[in-house]
Amino acid sequence: MTKPEEVWIPLVDEPIGTIVAQIQADHAEIGVLVDTPQRLLAFRTFAYIRVGLVLGELLLENDIEPYNGSETWIDLLLGNPEFKARVVAEVRAVAEQVARDVANDAPLGPDESARERFLEFARRQREQI
Numbered sequence: 001m002t003k004p005e006e007v008w009i010p011l012v013d014e015p016i017g018t019i020v021a022q023i024q025a026d027h028a029e030i031g032v033l034v035d036t037p038q039r040l041l042a043f044r045t046f047a048y049i050r051v052g053l054v055l056g057e058l059l060l061e062n063d064i065e066p067y068n069g070s071e072t073w074i075d076l077l078l079g080n081p082e083f084k085a086r087v088v089a090e091v092r093a094v095a096e097q098v099a100r101d102v103a104n105d106a107p108l109g110p111d112e113s114a115r116e117r118f119l120e121f122a123r124r125q126r127e128q129i
Contacts, residue, residue, distance in 0.1 A: 023088050030092060038102055
């Protein structure tokens with residue numbers, strides 16, 4: 001079996017991953033909620049998605065200055081304390097939900113029946129070739 005740190009999939013690079021990591025670093029209570037490899041993986045997956053959605057909504061709902069070479073649209077949005085608070089609240093909500101829903105001993109990956117279904121599917125696909 002592989003170690004938990006060997007199964008990380010790079011889900012997002014910049015800037016959303018950086019934003020989530022910074023919020024997690026700034027708010028110690030989030031780290032306490034996602035203190036196992038299983039929870040951390042689930043947290044990062046859903047936090048990246050939900051932060052992206054919030055930032056997209058903010059971009060559509062608000063006029064921002066055209067890019068002038070200095071600040072990106074994300075920097076401009078997060079420069080607004082109200083918008084930043086909304087993103088932080090979303091990250092905290094993800095951490096709280098993950099802490100409630102993800103068991104400490106939840107396996108990382110598919111269960112045996114899912115593996116069997118996939119193998120059967122792969123066999124059928126191979127036979128068709």
